[in-house]
Amino acid sequence: MTVENLVIIGSGPAGYTAAIYAGRAQLNPLVFEGFAAGGVPGGQLMTTTEVENFPGFPAGIQGPELMQQMRQQALRWGARLIQDDVVRVDFQQRPFRVASEELEVYTQGVIICTGATAKRLHLPGEEQFWNNGISACAICDGANPLFQGAEVAVVGGGDSAAEEALYLTKYASRVHLLVRRDCLRASKTMQDRLFHHPQIEIHWHSIPVTAYGDEVLRGVKVQNVQTQEVSSFPVSGLFYAIGHTPNTQIFQGQLALDPGGYIPTLGKSTATDIPGIWAAGDVQDREYRQAITAAGTGCMAALEAERWLSEERSPVLSVFA
Ligand SMILES: Cc1cc2nc3c(=O)[nH]c(=O)nc-3n(C[C@H](O)[C@H](O)[C@H](O)COP(=O)(O)OP(=O)(O)OC[C@H]3O[C@@H](n4cnc5c(N)ncnc54)[C@H](O)[C@@H]3O)c2cc1C
Structure with missing residues (x-):
């Protein structure tokens, strides 16, 4: 059985940032970018025009172009991207299982970055x-x-x-x-x-x-x-301003969700109630909901995953190994 180090679910600013950091840490992450569930691959910024407040672009940047650049950066650091929706997860036993209609994988860790949808x-x-x-x-x-x-x-x-x-x-x-x-x-x-x-x-x-x-x-x-x-x-x-629906339907019964369906994270970290599962971006943030905060927590999740995986002394396996 091949076991992934880290599966990232979602391809908004949180997912791609987690993929960049995990790729650079040589975790060889596998990213389910999504297809139709919970928005398009690339996330919410694919549906907007000018993004004026993402640092590094003083003249602004088109949302889809920003996401394309994040995607390229994730690929550059070795992230493997699959344009498919996750339809099922099993977090009750380790290694965890994550499945789309086409593919089922086992993994040591999962970062959930499935975002939220504005009502x-x-x-x-x-x-x-x-x-x-x-x-x-x-x-x-x-x-x-x-x-x-x-x-x-x-x-x-x-x-x-x-x-x-x-x-x-x-x-x-x-x-x-x-x-x-x-x-x-x-x-x-x-x-x-x-x-x-x-x-x-x-x-x-x-x-x-x-x-x-x-x-x-x-x-x-x-x-x-x-x-x-x-x-x-x-x-x-x-x-x-009538609220957001976090894209957590597939996680119901698998890990703790708050009454609004958001994934609670522990203190200042991105840890969920299950060791080895982290949540980043709008799926765990009902307050700030910005691309930069999603990217920030994506970075945190990847760093926390890297530390946890090495502390667990998990064998670094890979489908390419
Ligand atoms: C119209 C609009 C304009 C915005 N403008 C700005 C702006 O100018 N500046 C700013 O900072 N913020 C802006 N935001 C907010 C910003 O887009 C979000 O805060 C940010 O995109 C959240 O990033 P995220 O990675 O958490 O999730 P998202 O961007 O929501 O991405 C979620 C990802 O998860 C994937 N996904 C969902 N379910 C599944 C599944 N089952 N399997 C696999 N993948 C799945 C989706 O396909 C998507 O790729 C805007 C939002 C909107 C809607």
Whole structure:
């Protein structure tokens, strides 16, 4: 039986960074890049245009180009990449088992980097204006010239929605916060900041029902769920802050997940509750959700895996050995 040193599941910034570090550490990592489950190979940045905040690219870089460069770097250091979804894992015995429809492998260690998917509303017009006015990340897209001095709307009532609304006041002239209920789930402190901010207007019992525009978003139709009345908000931006779904369905029953489906990690590390399994990137991070933090934790996971594998004195086996 051939046993891999390290299998990495996922090919976003976390997965490729883990692959680069593990490759350089001569662990000969095997990466399941994904295919359709939980997003496309390359991860969430494949679905965006300009990335303005990833260090090293002062003029910005297109998301797909950044991911292509990370992929090349992982290949350069010997990572073996398979463009396939993992459909089944067995973490109950060692070596662990990881399987796609095509391939089943045994492995000493696993780094899970399957990311998270931003929840969408699937409004009429949403596909057309996605990345062209509609976004699920104010920190990523707020500085876009489309929103400078413009009116924008944020959907949601929790802490993320409050943070997105407050963040957008740096760029937008006015931020409309659309809240389905008559109260916010955000913390008291966040609520106070929202209520007292002169650029933020809260609309209770309100949900967006249609996005409209031409080449770019020009506005949103908003329905009052109590009166059913529909009104037009001429906004240039619509930001979803209605949560993310971590891509952990295949890990249910295999390792600890928190009530939101995220993988809890131990203290400052990327260790999960099972020795030999680490989690990096958005799949374990409900707070920062940025490419650089995903890459950072991918690096941590690979370093922790390298240490753990050598401490375990695991025989370094490889399919190429
Ligand atoms: C539209 C948009 C714009 C963004 N803009 C920015 C920005 O400008 N700056 C910034 O810092 N951040 C931005 N972000 C956030 C950033 O993309 C994420 O924080 C980052 O991609 C998370 O990286 P990750 O590696 O954890 O996961 P992801 O990028 O989500 O990658 C997950 C990977 O796991 C794979 N996968 C999932 N399930 C399986 C499975 N069963 N088997 C195998 N593989 C699987 C997927 O195919 C994918 O490759 C943006 C996000 C979005 C959606």
